Amino acid sequence: MNRIKIRSIFLVANLFFGLSMTVNAEVGKGSSYLDAGVYYSDIELPLSFAQEQIKALESGIVFNLELRFQIINVRNWRPDRSIGALTQTYTIEFNAFTRRYSVTNNNTGRQVSMSTINEVSGYLSKIKKLPLVDDSLLSLEANYRVFLNSNLKARDVSQWMKTLSFWRESLDSDLEQIQWQLFN
Amino acid sequence: MAIIQLNPKTTKKIIFSLIFLSSSSLLALMFSADNPNELNKIQFPLIAVNVVSFIVFLFLVSLSAKKLIVDYKQNKLGAKLRLRMALAFGGLAVVPAIVLFFFAISFMNKGISVWSDAGVEQGLNNALMLGRSALDEKIQQGLFETSNIALGLTGIESIDQQLQQVVKTSNAEQLVVLDSDLQILSSSSNQINRFNPRIPTRLEIEQANLKQSWTSLDSSPNGSYLIRVLVPVLSFSSNQKPLYLLAFFSVDPKLSMMADSVEEAYARYGTLSFMKAPIQYSYILTLAIVVLLALLLAIYGSIEFAERLVKPIEALEKQTGAAKNKIRLPEAKDEADEITTLVQSFMQAQKEAAWSDVAKRMAHEINNPLTPIQLSAERIKKRYSSVFKGEDLDFITHSTETIVNQVEVLRGMVNAFGKFAEEPALTIESFNIISVIKESVSLYSKKDNKKTFKLSFHSESFIVQADEQKLRQVFNNLIKNALDATANSTAPIINIKTSNLKINNKAYIELTISDNGQGFEPDIVGNAFEPYVTTKTKGKGLGLAIVKHIIEEHKGHIELKNKKAQGASVIITLPVLQPRKDRPNE
Structure with missing residues (x-):
């Protein structure tokens, strides 16, 4: 009886959250390399904008792309250990006056503008030379993996408003998790 | 059918807390509604508060409605009337609330349509085009x-x-x-x-x-x-x-x-245009919650109001319907409204009328055989006192004297009944009420020197219009009661105090007689003025009933209460002047 109740709760929760969050099914990849004592990463994100997201952007809603990196020391017979975490955020907005999309890297402040949404997704899908971790913090014997969780979210739109927009495609999307070996 | 009964005080506390919470959250919602971003942030917790209030109210209303329906099905006294009144009051609240709800939604939608009007969008597009062409x-x-x-x-x-x-x-x-x-x-x-x-x-x-x-x-x-x-x-x-x-x-x-x-x-x-529909849904949801809360509150209020309104009528019906079973009228001091007062007055009048009728009949029926009994006993004594001697003579003398004495007791009781039943017109005259009180005090202080009387008069001379003899009877009776109450006290003190009052621009004299005696027993205090209610072994229980009768004849008021420390107080409030129509002598 309890199992049925728990399953029902899960089903309802999945249905509810399923409405407000979609998962991008494309596959991305990442790789890291050492340059002057720092490990950098090149990432290919499975990013694409849904029609509703493009419509929202062109209506003036600002989006945030958040990349959450986590470097984990994968250990045999012992729990894995987190070495560090890094969050990189990009703000994407559309300027109706210039008819251009601007992408701002919130960590560096660098802003670029593009004329089409495809340029934006192309620009954000290929991130090159992102500094991840200092070599001195790592041990050569250890096995490190980088996990990248990314999501695209409409900024300044409350969860309440997103829930009340239940009939249309979600404004938020989670990208498929990417993971790779920091070094071999 | 089992019904959950909630403590009324707890229910009241819950209801007031919920009303306060809901009102505060709705006010916050109202003041934040100017800014959609602000509204977005606080709306969810505020709506959550109101949803909780709604659920609790729904539960309370269900309980009340269930009780009402169960009472109705069981044909309980007053249930039909309560149900009708609750439906009527509830209906009066529900219909306008629903009408208002739909009108409010209609106006709100129109308001939103105004700012999302196509003309505005076109205007903004043109402004953009104009700006761009300047920059081109x-x-x-x-x-x-x-x-x-x-x-x-x-x-x-x-x-x-x-x-x-x-x-x-x-x-x-x-x-x-x-x-x-x-x-x-x-x-x-x-x-x-x-x-x-x-x-x-x-x-x-x-x-x-x-x-x-x-x-x-x-x-x-x-x-x-x-x-x-x-x-x-x-x-x-x-x-x-x-x-x-x-x-x-x-x-x-x-x-x-x-x-x-x-x-x-x-x-x-x-x-705003993109979020128009969710904003609309959000406003409709908020409005619906407000209306539902108001409706539930109105329904709950109507059930409770109907119950309170019908309670005294139920009591009257019970009393009149079950008078034979001597069911007492429930007291409703906390909820004294017009209907309660009316019912209580009606019941009191009915009681007094019944007692008066009984007293008259008893006085008549008992008085008739008393004289022949007394005469017969006296004849027996006279005739056989010369025939018997010694122990037999003593027996005859003792028995006949017992009969004569008990007949006298019975006659006294019958006279008291008669006085209670008869309502002779008052003889209104102007006199100094302080002197009359002093005379009564002096009468009893001579009889019992051990008692201490403490007198405090607001004036040495205070002229009132009243029946002097009847008020003298009242004072004598009350002072005697005070003396009896302090019979076992080591240091008995009887306080008599007067003061003058103004109530609705009319002059009154207030007389307080208090003692440090045993006080009234708790079960007596409420009905001490009713006939035959007494704790005295020799009393008839008519004294206070007659006192109350006289005071009320003078359009006055009497009340008694136990003192916090020890003893009891009787407070009489009498008008200084009697209304003209109540002065038969003038």
Whole structure:
């Protein structure tokens, strides 16, 4: 009886959250390399904008792309250990006056503008030379993996408003998790 | 059917807390409604508070309604009336609330439609177009100027000098020469703090190749606008790589500011339009919760109100219907309303009438055989006192005297009944009430020297209009009661105090007689004025009933209560002047 109740709760929760969050099914990849004592990463994100997201952007809603990196020391017979975490955020907005999309890297402040949404997704899908971790913090014997969780979210739109927009495609999307070996 | 019964005090506390919570949250919602972003942030917790209130109210209303229906099905006294009243009051609240709800939604939708009117959107689009066309001219000027500069460049060797010279005479903020690999070969700015040039993308370079030029208008985070122009340099190259000239032109700050303002308004309008439906749903949901809460409160109130209203009528019905079973009238001191007062007055009048009737009949029926009994006993004594001697004579004498004495007791009781039943007209005259009280005190202080009387009169002489003899009877009775109550006290004290009062501009005298005796027993206090209620072994229980009767005949009021420390108090309030129609002698 309890199992049925728990399953029902899960089903309802999945249905509810399923409405407000979609998962991008494309596959991305990442790789890291050492340059002057720092490990950098090149990432290919499975990013694409849904029609509703493009419509929202062109209506003036600002989006945030958040990349959450986590470097984990994968250990045999012992729990894995987190070495560090890094969050990189990009703000994407559309300027109706210039008819251009601007992408701002919130960590560096660098802003670029593009004329089409495809340029934006192309620009954000290929991130090159992102500094991840200092070599001195790592041990050569250890096995490190980088996990990248990314999501695209409409900024300044409350969860309440997103829930009340239940009939249309979600404004938020989670990208498929990417993971790779920091070094071999 | 089992019904959950909640403590009324707890229920009241819950209801008031919920009303307070809901009102506060709705007020917060109302004041935040001007700003959609603010509304978004606080709406969920506020609506959650109201949903909780709604659930609790629903539970309380269900309990009350269930009780009402169960009572109705069981044909309980007053249930039908309660149900009808609850339905009537509830109906009166429900219909306007529903009508208001739909009107409010209609007006709200109209209001939202006004700001999302197509005309507004068109206006904003036109404003954007107008702004753009103003800037397009600047872009064309920039393109013309950049193309001319590119044509004028003579070679890569002296490119730095050429750029420095040209930038001084042109309108460009900065000039950059770069190759097809996006490597900057030279850069020159007419500003002291030159900015980092935004390097074109490969796509932009491709477009410049294809169309022989590429232009863009960019906004910066500080709200200013910048024109970028990219043209190929055709007269020479560097290491066989094609070269490009990138020029930056700033837009007039005033124009930038206006363009930014139009863009901001357009974005705000676009966001609101995009979120129009959820905003509408949110308002409708909030309004629905408010209306439902108000409705539940109204229904709960109507059930409770009907119950309170019907309670005294139920009591009256019980009393009249079950008088034979001597059911007492429930007291409703806390909920004294007109109906309760009416019912209590009615019951009191009914009681007094019944007692008066009984007293008359008893006086008549008992009085008749008393005289023959007494005469017979006296005859027996007279006739046989000469016949018997010794022990027999004593027996005859003792028995006949007992009969005669008990007949006297019975006659006294019958007379008391008679006095209670009869209602002779008052003989109203003006007299000094303080003197009458003093006379009564003096009568009893002579009889019992041990008692201490403490007198406190507001005046030595206070003339009232009343029946002197009847009031004398009242004072004697009350002082005697006080003496009896303090019979076992070691230091008995009887306080008699007067004061004058004004109630609704009418003059009254208040007399308080208090003692430090045993006080009234708790079960007696409530009905001490009723006939036959007494704790005295020899009392008839008519004294206080007669006292009350006399005071009420004078349009006065009497009440008694136990003192906090020890003893009891009787407080009489009498009008100083009697109404003209109640003065039969005048």
